[in-house]
Amino acid sequence: MQQTVANTATATAAKTRPVVLISDKLSDAAVQIFKDRGVDVIFEPDLGKDKEALLERIATVDGLAIRSATKVTDKVLEAAKNLKVIGRAGIGVDNVDIPAASRAGVIVMNTPFGNxxxxxxxxxxxxxxxxxxxxxxxxxxxxxxxxxxxxxxxxxxxxxxxxxxxxxxxxxxxxxxxxxxxxxxxxxxxxxxxxxxxxxxxxxxxxxxxxxxxxxxxxxxxxxxxxxxxxxxxxxxxxxxxxxxxxxxxxxxxxxxxxxxxxxxxxxxxxxxxxxxxxxxxxxxxxxxxxxxTPHLGAATSEAQENVALQVAEQMSDYLLRGAVSNALNMPSITAEEAPILTPFVTLAERLGSFAGQLTETGIKGVRIEYEGDVAELNLKALTAAAVTGLMRPLLQDVNMVSAPTIARDRGILVEEVRREQQGAYENYIRLTVISERQERSVAGTVFSDGKPRIIQVKGINLDADFAPHMIYVTNQDKPGFIGSIGMALGKAGVNIANFTLGRKEAGGEAICIIEVDGEPSADVLKTIETLPLVNQAKALNFTG
The missing domain is CATH 3.40.50.720 (NAD(P)-binding Rossmann-like Domain)
Known part of the structure; x- marks a missing residue:
């Protein structure tokens, strides 16, 4: 009976061990890291070239380790009912549908510096x-x-x-x-x-x-x-x-x-x-x-291939066994204890950075992030990394919360954090200011009781707007006729307005308009808006990632 119980316990333990599918070529040493750490491995290095076979094999695995041959599409993610993490041995993740992975709750990791x-x-x-x-x-x-x-x-x-x-x-x-x-x-x-x-x-x-x-x-x-x-x-x-x-x-x-x-x-x-x-x-x-x-040999040395393979094996094992997140492109590095409180503010910081990054077209010299109220007492490392990631991602899509601070430092971008007690009406307040070669631009936001991040100030102008998937940012003169003209222009172009937010410094002076629309506005629509009387600038903003 004791032997039977022992065997049953062993079988149960074996079932609970996470399973990683390796569908591209990884070194034997990387495979051994998984095994030594307590992760079961299905090693099929040519599987990534066969789309149909991949769809069949991925249904039950917890992790997928890849290089560039495997294409992780929305169909693959839909078939991967148990998938928790994708590890890319290398920096480029253009073979992974990251938005689809995010929607599926799958973490995407890479190894940004090994090559x-x-x-x-x-x-x-x-x-x-x-x-x-x-x-x-x-x-x-x-x-x-x-x-x-x-x-x-x-x-x-x-x-x-x-x-x-x-x-x-x-x-x-x-x-x-x-x-x-x-x-x-x-x-x-x-x-x-x-x-x-x-x-x-x-x-x-x-x-x-x-x-x-x-x-x-x-x-x-x-x-x-x-x-x-x-x-x-x-x-x-x-x-x-x-x-x-x-x-x-x-x-x-x-x-x-x-x-x-x-x-x-x-x-x-x-x-x-x-x-x-x-x-x-x-x-x-x-x-x-x-x-x-040459046939995409940039990373093709034995040293580089070994480095990124070993690194991705360590990262994936750490996540599957301990919940630790490293080099993730779609999830911040936050401990389990911090997550419930910190996550909404990480989202806010990333979107404030993205807002500023999408509007910045000149070289960035520095970024100042001010934390006011209760948020200033939190661990700011993830918040600042999220803000810098959002800021840099419009031009550097592969940047993540781990690599963003390093990339900023390598480029000589000064990142400054400021903590202060609550001074205004908001219990929590984050303001991000980008210092470029031509100007300073700031955007501020907060998280309300519903946990949703909001924009509450742009360039010192107070307003209140959601971070919607598709938005049009307009700077204009506060004069009669502006709202009617822009509404007519969007209506004529077949663009549906979901929400319309206005703010101004003073009557008749500089103003900002943020328009939430139902789809991505075309370049022609933006050009039409910019030609309207009283309009200074029109830019499309995207928060779908």
């Missing part, structure tokens, strides 16, 4: 390969041709290296470029002049970077703002004989325009590691002169 050196070194290697035409020269030589006069290369010493995105990877590339005696210029909205001076680069605007760069290299995530940032117009504004390197994300470069520039000899060459569609079995770039292509 940095490897990716930076690959960009430098591509620069040399293109500048010296190494792949073509190798093929020619091994074919017995000895075409010494055909392969006239270009020195990198003394040339100007232009970097778009000077964060963790970009700053490493900058350091390597400086070591090669190159002049390094950089465009990054989050890079302050002080941080640029510290790492030895010259901060410039985007158009100036394209005009001056002999070698252009990209180290920025793919967002709606960065898609086709290397456009046809900008490519042909570059120097004749310049080189373009993309080891960041497909979609940052207009591939058809790049091919045209290579065919015409406007560019001397290009190094491309990432493509708009992958795997890239066919691409408009293939066959272009002095084009060096």
């Amino acid at each position: 940095s050196i490897t990716t930076a070194e690959h960009a430098i290697a591509m620069m040399f390969a293109v500048a010296r035409q190494i792949p073509a020269a190798d093929a020619s030589t091994q074919a017995g041709k000895w075409e010494k006069n055909r392969f006239m290369g270009t020195e990198l010493t003394g040339k100007t290296l232009g970097i778009i995105g000077c964060g963790n990877i970009g700053s490493i590339v900058a350091a390597r470029g400086i070591g090669l005696k190159m002049r390094v210029i950089a465009y990054d909205p989050f890079l302050t002049a002080e941080r640029a001076a510290e790492i030895g680069v010259e901060k410039v605007e985007l158009d100036e970077l394209f005009a001056r760069a002999d070698v252009l290299t990209l180290h920025t995530p793919l967002t709606e703002k960065t898609r086709n940032v290397v456009s046809r117009e900008r490519i042909f504004a570059m120097k004749k004989g310049a080189i373009v390197i993309n080891c960041a994300r497909g979609g940052l470069v207009d591939e058809a325009a790049l091919r045209e520039a290579l065919d015409q000899g406007h560019l001397a060459g290009a190094g491309v590691d990432v493509f708009s569609e992958e795997p890239a079995k066919e691409n408009v770039l293939f066959g272009a002169p002095n084009l060096v292509c």
